[in-house]
Amino acid sequence: MSDVKNLEERFQERIDDEQKIEPRDWMPDKYRQNLIRQISQHAHSEVVGMLPEGNWISRAPSLRRKAILLAKIQDEAGHGLYLYSAAETLGVGRDQLIDQLLTGKAKYSSIFNYPSLSWADIGAIGWLVDGAAIMNQVMLTRTSYGPYARAMVRICKEESFHQRQGYEIMSVLASGTEEQKAMAQDALDRWWWPSLMMFGPNDADSAHSAESMKWKIKRESNDELRQRFVDRTVQQAETIGLTVPDPDLKWNEERGHYDFGPIDWDEFWNVVKGNGPCNRDRMKARREAHENGRWVREAAAAHAAKKAARKTAA
Amino acid sequence: MSNDNEKDWPLWEVFIQSKRGLDHKHVGSLHAADAGMAIENARDVYTRRGEGNSIWVVKAEHVHASNPDDAESFYDPADDKVYRHPTFYTMPEGAKYI
Ligand SMILES: [Fe+2]
Ligand SMILES: [Fe+2]
Numbered sequence: 186m187s188d189v190k191n192l193e194e195r196f197q198e199r200i201d202d203e204q205k206i207e208p209r210d211w212m213p214d215k216y217r218q219n220l221i222r223q224i225s226q227h228a229h230s231e232v233v234g235m236l237p238e239g240n241w242i243s244r245a246p247s248l249r250r251k252a253i254l255l256a257k258i259q260d261e262a263g264h265g266l267y268l269y270s271a272a273e274t275l276g277v278g279r280d281q282l283i284d285q286l287l288t289g290k291a292k293y294s295s296i297f298n299y300p301s302l303s304w305a306d307i308g309a310i311g312w313l314v315d316g317a318a319i320m321n322q323v324m325l326t327r328t329s330y331g332p333y334a335r336a337m338v339r340i341c342k343e344e345s346f347h348q349r350q351g352y353e354i355m356s357v358l359a360s361g362t363e364e365q366k367a368m369a370q371d372a373l374d375r376w377w378w379p380s381l382m383m384f385g386p387n388d389a390d391s392a393h394s395a396e397s398m399k400w401k402i403k404r405e406s407n408d409e410l411r412q413r414f415v416d417r418t419v420q421q422a423e424t425i426g427l428t429v430p431d432p433d434l435k436w437n438e439e440r441g442h443y444d445f446g447p448i449d450w451d452e453f454w455n456v457v458k459g460n461g462p463c464n465r466d467r468m469k470a471r472r473e474a475h476e477n478g479r480w481v482r483e484a485a486a487a488h489a490a491k492k493a494a495r496k497t498a499a
Numbered sequence: 500m501s502n503d504n505e506k507d508w509p510l511w512e513v514f515i516q517s518k519r520g521l522d523h524k525h526v527g528s529l530h531a532a533d534a535g536m537a538i539e540n541a542r543d544v545y546t547r548r549g550e551g552n553s554i555w556v557v558k559a560e561h562v563h564a565s566n567p568d569d570a571e572s573f574y575d576p577a578d579d580k581v582y583r584h585p586t587f588y589t590m591p592e593g594a595k596y597i
Contacts (some may be wrong), residue, residue: 192516207567209564209566210567211567232534256547259547260547262544263544266527266529266544267527267544270527270529271527272526273510273528279530335527336527339526339527343547343548344547376589420547435539439556441534469502484507485508485531485532485536486507486532488533489532489533490507493533
């Protein structure tokens, strides 16, 4: 017993001393479980996140936009891979994690359970959803687990194009015809609040926060990150002449931040529990993709086995 | 759902040389059926922005690692050999280029 305590103390000392934890280091079981849950949830979000955008590839308004959107979605697939790969260093198999997603045991970010109804939604997703994800991911480049931190560095390098291409779409629409501007405003109206929910519950109600902060898995709280996102994004909306759909939004001179209205947490929990507009569609699409890809996986394995056998025979 | 062939796709560690003349550096891992597929997948996921000039893939099971728990005693032979560093030596005043 005292041995474990000793190990735990040394582990915490290392964290307090800003040293990274690497895969073969001793770590408390809860740290490992907490990370597997968080990293795989993050990986699933990257993968499911391809669906609302994939919906618009064939309808992108120009070849330029289509090529950009394809590249962006391809990046998201890569992000999923970086993250599964980081999770695997903790001793869990990728097939297990994907199983958890497909059987509904694992969660992914709720934001992807909202539909992408118009082309402007592709702008709003890049600008707001990737924008919110960046806040979180920049923080995670300093997370205490080495492989997770390194995956985040790679991801963050790629994310800024995602946000910029989205904001560019919004700014072009916002300076277009009346209908185009209305389309951009409508997308902002629908994506604004769900984007704020992406940061998770308020600090007072956040289940995993205290431990995550102590272990420096997270380094800033949900509310801090959300506030930073609001402060930056409001200015960007104003620049292109769009209005953030929050009557309570007001600059607070004293705090040096924007005050904003209350978030509808009932809606958030309802979507988390599976009752968002697209939860069922998303899971159905993932399951079908997995099943439809089965023959490819099997064929590749069979081909590799045959080649290996030929090599030993020769 | 888990009677899946992915288990038969081994894990590969990926090393990328970003420019001629530099070391290959570990960047992450991926699953692939064989080495050729691992290299192609590594190109697709780890070098989409010109990060690579050369790729190595190694089956993860072939990588052997030192044990972090032994780090203290394992590296301690180097601790008391300060004379391996150039700053250990006293040079006569006035000597140049040394
Ligand atoms: Fe991403
Ligand atoms: Fe992204």
